[in-house]
Amino acid sequence: MALHWLFARRLAPWLYLAPLLAMVLLFWLTPIGLTVYLSLTNVSYKNLVYFIRGEMERISFTLRNLQNVFLGKDPFIASVAEVTLIYVCSVLAINAFYSLVLSIAIAFFVRSEALSTFLRVTWLLPRITPSVVYGLMWLWLIAPGTGPLYSLLAHVGIHPASWLLDKPYSQLLMIAINGYVGVSFGMIIYTAAIKSIPTDLINAARVDGASDFFIARRIILPLLKWPMLFVVSWQTLSLIASYEYILIVWGGGAPGTESVGTAWAAGVMVFPLYAWFQAFALGNYAYGAAIALPIVLLGIGLILLYFKVFGFQKLMQPARIEV
Amino acid sequence: MVRVKLDRVSKYFGRVRAVDNVSLEVMDGEFVTLLGPSGCGKTTMLLMIAGIYKPTKGRIYFDDEDVTDIPPKDRNVGMVFQSYALYPHMTVYENIAFPLRIKKLPKSEIDRKVREAAKLLKIDHLLDRKPGQLSGGQQQRVALARALVKEPDVLLLDEPLSNLDALLRVYMRAELKRLQKELKITTIYVTHDQVEAMSMSDRIVVMNEGKVQQIGTPDEVYRNPSNIFVASFIGTPPMNLIRCTYDESRNVLKCPNFEYELPSAWREALSSRTSDELVLGVRPEDIEIGVESPNAKARVLVVEPLGKDVVVTLALDEETSIKAVARAGTQLPTGEVTGLRIPLEKVHVFDGKSGRALI
The missing domain is CATH 1.10.3720.10 (MetI-like)
Incomplete structure (x- = not known):
């Protein structure tokens, strides 16, 4: 009885919402996170392949892109x-x-x-x-x-x-x-x-x-x-x-x-x-993201x-x- | 105030004849009700008088002025809609002031008139509220105030009480009648509720399928219905209609389980019948139950106590049942056969085919 109640009141709503939440995570939150992350790097067509492979030691992190956009250096x-x-x-x-x-x-x-x-x-x-x-x-x-x-x-x-x-x-x-x-x-x-x-x-x-x-x-x-x-x-x-x-x-x-x-x-x-x-x-993927x-x-x-x-x-x- | 005259007015919507060749004259200061079932054309008639619809045929006159082609804004009519049609984004004050602002009256005059109308309808404490914050009865009063504030020549009311609860409806019926008599405005009232029509009107126009069935005072329409439709529409419970056969040679009306020997004077009236199939009409309150010298017998089917009286449903035979109204406390066991007296002087006789009243 308690288990049934727990499922009906607590778990079932999340189960119904799961596909929507997965979509929000996959198509909304992940791109935003990726945009921020990319904008802090120097990823371009020259080193994109390393980024895809996850060889992050070959990618540099920089604030230059954000400075260009937000401080008007561009x-x-x-x-x-x-x-x-x-x-x-x-x-x-x-x-x-x-x-x-x-x-x-x-x-x-x-x-x-x-x-x-x-x-x-x-x-x-x-x-x-x-x-x-x-x-x-x-x-x-x-x-x-x-x-x-x-x-x-x-x-x-x-x-x-x-x-x-x-x-x-x-x-x-x-x-x-x-x-x-x-x-x-x-x-x-x-x-x-x-x-x-x-x-x-x-x-x-x-x-x-x-x-x-x-x-x-x-x-x-x-x-x-x-x-x-x-x-x-x-x-x-x-x-x-x-x-x-x-x-x-x-x-x-x-x-x-x-x-x-x-x-x-x-x-x-x-x-x-x-x-x-x-x-x-x-x-210029990183700059595009910025x-x-x-x-x-x-x-x-x-x-x-x-x-x-x-x-x-x-x-x-x-x-x-x-x- | 004006006299309203409709001269052979028709309104067609495509192939549908909503109003068909209606002529009507409403006298100055009179309260006339258009009564009929849903879809009978009564609201269409009201909208034609207001100028919202233009008649397909016929003319409409206010006094002697032909207003058929005059737009609503130039007719000086006030109208209350079934839905009240209050402007939801305006306060009660702004709603009532709306027709006066259109007329561009001075602000002080608008203010005075709005407050007068609000006081008359006892809504002066609600002026700052929006329609959404009002009860149905209050909304109805605001709608009425808005219609009256412009001092209309004609007041049109489209089922204004239908959204109110039963108690408030009874109260507002009397209020409306009092107001109309006090202001002496020519009023045309639309309803499908025959109790409203009977209790408020100087005259009733009974309509069905776009046509006028009868025009008369409430008493005339109740006592002398011109056809089966009017007879069955007016009265609660409605008039009993019993299919009978006329034996001309004996001047006898043979009905289920009873018959009448008719007075010789009726022969002439019945001579205009289209066949020997006639319909006998009798009001439930005119039937006497449990009498010692009955002219008919019937079995009691249902007894419905209503407080001040009792409605009894009786079976004359397997196919014909009628309703009778008895005094409160009348004891009638279900299934028992009882004697009825249907006084000849109280009955109506209708033509079985055309439905026209013969007697």
Whole structure:
């Protein structure tokens, strides 16, 4: 009886949680530990084989990588940080707030259900398009002379020699490419939340004398507080670690090396791309890990901040649309 | 206050006729109830009067003004929804003030009106709370205050008592009626609860499948139902409906286990019947049980004491059972055969096919 109780109350929950805990350990905690560990070494393509074999006596430990990143001894770190900040803030504004405006427009102002669904699907298209195709599509759109978007913008007086290389146009392009694809996530969350607002509330506001615009501002927006917090939290965490579309459109590259990529020239080098390029293009694994470290720390910091400031725990509980 | 007139109003949703050719006139200051089962079109009618839905056919008038194409915000109606539809992110004060803020009234006037409405509905101590912190009864009062604060010409109430417990419902019924009479607002009330309709209304509109079945005072609808639907919908327990056959040659109505020799004056009324299959209707409280000179006999199936009286279910034959209401304390052993008197002057006769009242 006592054994049965011990199993049911103490051991069984851990048994159920074991696969999840194993995943957390294997895919979350181990990479973080490995990132920190690697950043304290001089592992590169030259001595990687020793690291893999565990011949640690042939690996040196050093603080140089961390000094380069955290004390700014790498002269390019400041500019990478600046671009990352512009990138995260701008794309977040589009993903979290522009998608909100779009969602309200599509889910509330557009009365035809068929048209509303069509518009939502349209905005989902980039999400379901393979990344490479999506990247190529943008390259075609902004190709000087032949690209439709290039021609259209040229008509209104915006015609840089190259959308890919001329700052700030290249940075605007980076924001547009990532913002456009990211809008769909916010839209799914927001439109679901808008649709779950009881029609009685909207009807009550109409009977009370409110116009559609007033209802959107005073009824719908405040009721989307929790979905907004969720989208902001999720998207910030995603954005600080994302670089896929920048890599596809601009390529990598690092200054002072044989491989000077267009991402540097265009001013679109963000932290995760810089880390990727150092590690996988140049083979500076230890330095790549050191560059990734601020991203990891920022992510952990933001998670803790969301838990505290936004009440993330409350956010994750059910029925947060408050109706 | 205004007179509300619906002129041959219909509302279709695709192929579904939610409201079908309804004409109705609600007088200035009158309390009219739309009564019917779920899905009969009563809420749709209310939403058309509010301006949320536009009729597919027909016109709606407030006094002599055609408001069919006027949006809700310009109709000056107040509405209480079944769910109360209080804005969850606003306090009680902000909820009540909402329609006044839209009208851009001065702050001091808004404050005065909100406090007056809150006092009238005895919720002035709850003004700082959010709807989530209120009981169902309190929420209902807030919703009512919000509807009344704008001094509407028409007050629309969509099953406002259905979410309250039984005791509070009885209390709020009287409160609502008192308030309506005090403020003299033209009121249209929707419910599926016939007790609410009977106890509160000046007139009742009984609806079924989008059509008006009968319009009348509670007494008219109860005493003289125009068809089988109305007869069976109004009353607790509902009217007994017994399938009978009319023998025209003898002017006799043959029912299970008993028959009536009908007065000759009824011949003419029955001549409009579509067949000899008729339905005899009798209210449970009009049946006398255990009488010495019965005109029918029945076996006692179930006895349900309800405090002030007893509901008895009786079997006239294998297929026909009826309900009767007896005085409290009436002793009727289950299975016993008892004599009944169903007074002819209390019965209703309906056409077996169309369901229309003949007598």
